[in-house]
Amino acid sequence: MSFSENAITVLKSRYLKKNGLGEVIETPDEMLQRVAKHIAQTEKDFDYWYEKFYEFMASLKFLPNTPTLVNAGNPLGQLSACFVLPVGDSMEEIFEAVKQTAIIHKTGGGTGFSFSRLRPKGEVVQSTKGVASGPVSFMKVFDCATESVKQGGVRRGANMGILRVDHPDIMEFIHCKEKEGEISNFNISVAITDDFLEKLANDEEYDLINPHTKKSVGKLKASLVWDEVATNAWKNGEPGLVFIDRINRLHQIKGVEIEATNPCGEQPLLPYESCNLGSINLSKFVKDGAVEWEDLKETVHTAVRFLDNVIDVNNYPIDQIKNETLKNRKIGLGIMGFADMLVDLNVAYNSQEGINIASKLMDFIQSQSHIASSDLAQKRGCFPAWEESIYKDQNILMRNATTTTIAPTGTISMIADCASGIEPYFTLAYHKQVLDGKKLKYVNERLLDRLQSSGINVEDFLEELIANGGRLKGLNVPKSLEDLNEVFVTSMDMDYTAHIDMQAAFQAYTDNAVSKTINMPNSASVDDVKQAYLYSIKKGLKGLTIYRDGSRNVQVLVSASNK
Ligand code: CDP
Structure with a gap:
């Protein structure tokens, strides 16, 4: 298992079981065992699926939404976000x-x-x-x-x-x-x-x-x-x-x-419906500069089965919610670590190639998740409202009315230590004030690797980078690092159309919706916001959240998880 130090801090404060005195009484590994055991309980071949579910979480290839990690196998037992x-x-x-x-x-x-x-x-x-x-x-x-x-x-x-x-x-x-x-x-x-x-x-x-x-x-x-x-x-x-x-x-x-x-906008639902989410960590699916499609395919199939099981082992808080959720059996498989994947592929987020990869990737994930849901329908039956669904017209059996949703992954991306959802990096380096007044330095790991192999004075360069707001853009980058400029982009290095283009590329292949912030510079005008609205309609988005830099005293969305 490969939880980072940050991940363990988050797990200890919110996820691991505690006793009456508030002391942690579970290890991260025991947490994953608890979750895998609970979700595999409906399986005839329990041992096989327990192992599979445990393994794909322990390798940080997939994590379910927070309530599943916290409540599976615990008395509350409520698993949906x-x-x-x-x-x-x-x-x-x-x-x-x-x-x-x-x-x-x-x-x-x-x-x-x-x-x-x-x-x-x-x-x-x-x-x-x-x-x-x-x-x-x-x-x-x-x-x-x-x-x-x-x-x-x-x-x-x-x-x-x-x-x-x-x-x-x-x-x-x-x-x-x-x-x-x-x-x-x-x-x-x-x-x-x-x-x-x-x-x-x-x-x-x-x-x-x-x-x-x-x-x-x-x-x-x-x-x-x-x-x-x-x-x-x-x-x-x-x-x-x-x-x-x-x-x-x-x-x-x-x-x-x-x-x-739902609260972050990625999951439209009928009255009394609930949905459970889970996200594949794309930072684990690049090897030698290429996407590992076979591994991704297998992970999608396992994830769909996992999320479908969640529906049956879930402890619903209210009867009406149980009834409505079981009619459509919606699940929301999404992704995180997309920005990391692009860097590993040496592709800029705000480029046509970046958009092409997004489309190809989500098309693949969505179609594989539909195949997985259809396979489950053969064995377990279609969702009860299937007769009223578009799948009946298309003559496609489905276990779930929807399979894909792109969540913000605000906390689970910290646990997986990857970029959140489909967002670009928010910053490449910053000083973090910790409680006793000390400053900790955060640096994007992929960038740090590249800096260390470039022969420059890394410490000096990082101080300059932090002073430049954690962005390479506008910095005097040494010749040996110039090729990094394009690939290590941050959300403020691109205009709103690049953000919307990316959201649209993912939305085109997502059954539910996509969580994304359209970042704008502080200097953007009200007219720019209106242009962004019109552009988002033209590009077929289901919703839009814009955020102009510095416009809120407390920037809720600008958390370390956006790094
Ligand atoms: O990373 P995590 O699984 O904790 O959640 P997320 O992907 O950031 O958010 C997914 C959904 O969880 C949100 O859209 C909300 O429906 C729910 N959520 C919540 O209820 N309360 C929060 N503080 C954060 C998320």
Whole structure:
């Protein structure tokens, strides 16, 4: 096993079993044995699958999402990261959803909601003759509840709040997180409809619909709302966008409506659905400058089987969630360490070749995961809602309604010690302040290897690199290192189109959605943000999160995990 020092620190603080005194009573190896044992329990040939599951985690080729690592074989037993709960337009339904949220957070899951069914602020409430508080006010209730419940006892819960662009309270929603610290346990996104985009293209007004009466209660100029969204995203990265009609058009199950996604946006789900994720660490699949396709194929097949087993051994926190999840049996296999893979292939992230590799890779992973799910369907049966799915039309048996999702891998990439998700490196080197005032130096390992074999004074060069914000670009790089400039790129070295092109390349071959931050320099304008929006629509994304450098005091996404 090859956990790094950083990985062991993370594992000790959040993942390994502790006794009543808070002392760690499990080794990382025992953790993986516990997980493999729990997930292999449904297998007839337990020994074989236990060994396979253990081996592909121990070699850090694959890791499941955090709740699986923490809870498998432990009393909580809740293994999924992603949930969507419906919020109905009555006090009973709203507070039922608050309660369900608390229960899910307690077990380590994250929750997404659409607040679009709630009547707008100020509408008279028949039973009390009072006035309705509106979606934003109720979001604050969910936010407070989240604040008090630590996820699985280890981290604060994460939420996604979504409001349709045609909800009468849309303007209040767009501004609801403007003040730093407000509703801080939520990410927020505006659900953009096709009708809205059409009105925007024609520079027209669109109708605001009261979800309670289904009647139009006013109009807004589409360009005005677009401007407000872009201005706020420019100011502090929120709201994000989800292209909700597009998500529904591409949904694998017919006759049902998706309203929301999980907290980081990569997993659109039906009300009460949950999904478990797992990610393949691509940094382990390059040998002598070439992708090891056979090994990757085998890993995809094992991962699909693993994630399908998770559905059956999962301890669902609420009966409705169990029922809805078992109908479609969605799983989300994704990747991490993509930036590492590109460096090992000597290819720049922001190049056509980089995009080509992304497309080829995800096409391969998606089609192999479909073959794996189809093989499982022959043995274990199709998912129960298969008759209502696109797979019936195509006459393809499937065990799972979806197989692929690209998650941020915020924590599991630290455990695997690789670049997170499909993000480029955020920085190549930095000083990290540790508790006793000492400074630790972090350096990208692949870069360090190359520096050490180049014959330069590595220490001096690293100090210059750190002073340059951890970027090679703009630095006086010695001649012997010039070829590194192109390949060791960071997220700030490329413009937004390169980020969106990469997200689009992956989205084209992903059943669910892709988590990615579109980084922009501090100097970007509101107009640049709007251009990025239009470009993302043209490229077929399901959603978009932009972040302008330095626009938030506390940069939540800019963590060491993005390195
Ligand atoms: O790396 P890890 O498995 O911990 O999670 P991730 O890939 O960063 O996030 C995947 C999903 O886990 C998110 O979209 C959320 O649904 C959930 N999550 C959460 O509930 N709370 C967090 N603090 C982080 C993630």
